[in-house]
Amino acid sequence: MEMYVQLLERLRAETAEAHDELDSAHDGGAFAGLAAYGRFLEAQARIFPVAEAALAASGEYRTLPDWDRRFRADALIADLATLGIAPPQSMPFELQDRPGAATGLAYVLEGSRLGGKLIARKLAQAGLHDAPTSFIAHGADQRFWQSFTAWLANRHPDEAFGDAAVASARTAFALFLEATRREPECH
Numbered sequence: 001m002e003m004y005v006q007l008l009e010r011l012r013a014e015t016a017e018a019h020d021e022l023d024s025a026h027d028g029g030a031f032a033g034l035a036a037y038g039r040f041l042e043a044q045a046r047i048f049p050v051a052e053a054a055l056a057a058s059g060e061y062r063t064l065p066d067w068d069r070r071f072r073a074d075a076l077i078a079d080l081a082t083l084g085i086a087p088p089q090s091m092p093f094e095l096q097d098r099p100g101a102a103t104g105l106a107y108v109l110e111g112s113r114l115g116g117k118l119i120a121r122k123l124a125q126a127g128l129h130d131a132p133t134s135f136i137a138h139g140a141d142q143r144f145w146q147s148f149t150a151w152l153a154n155r156h157p158d159e160a161f162g163d164a165a166v167a168s169a170r171t172a173f174a175l176f177l178e179a180t181r182r183e184p185e186c187h
């Protein structure tokens with residue numbers, strides 16, 4: 001149990017600043033309109049398909065319960081289509097072949113579900129009832145975050161594993177930030 005707290009706490013602490021930056025780059029999820037929400041989804045869509053494909057190919061990731069039910073790229077592309085936005089080009093992406101790397105990436109993708117919940121509330125508050133939400137609401141009734149953290153409890157990581165997980169999570173956050181700062185593509 002202690003290992004799990006340590007790894008989750010480490011991941012949280014060592015990516016907190018990057019998360020704050022990402023959060024403010026998206027105005028804390030308080031989107032002014034559908035166009036701004038579309039830009040948020042478009043930035044996510046530069047990474048989710050390639051990141052999920054990398055996880056699907058990882059034996060480490062495939063030990064996570066329901067691993068193949070967690071993928072959300074299709075929902076994301078469908079939401080973009082509803083907004084009339086074509087799938088954007090993917091960012092160059094590579095998952096390091098080191099124990100812990102898939103775990104760190106999974107932390108970032110699974111954790112982003114928590115932000116999704118808040119975004120769903122803010123969309124409703126802003127009266128954006130037409131906003132497509134299959135990506136941000138994906139798995140809302142599945143307790144995926146809870147089962148992810150329980151899985152993390154059984155990683156029994158040594159320090160090198162933790163280092164690789166943190167490095168991978170930080171790389172992923174940096175990539176999301178870069179995707180966010182890109183100009184939207186012309187359609």
Ligand code: HEM
Nearest residue numbers: 012019022023026028029107108109111112114115118176
């Ligand atoms: C509009 C943008 C975003 C907002 C407003 C937001 C907000 C939040 C909120 C409210 C939490 C829950 C904090 C808690 O319960 O302690 C959270 C957690 C998290 N978010 Fe975000 N988020 C955003 C974007 C993202 C993105 C794009 C990613 C990654 C792709 C991400 C990754 C995470 C992670 C990894 C956690 C888990 C932290 C932890 O408990 O260890 N977030 N976010």
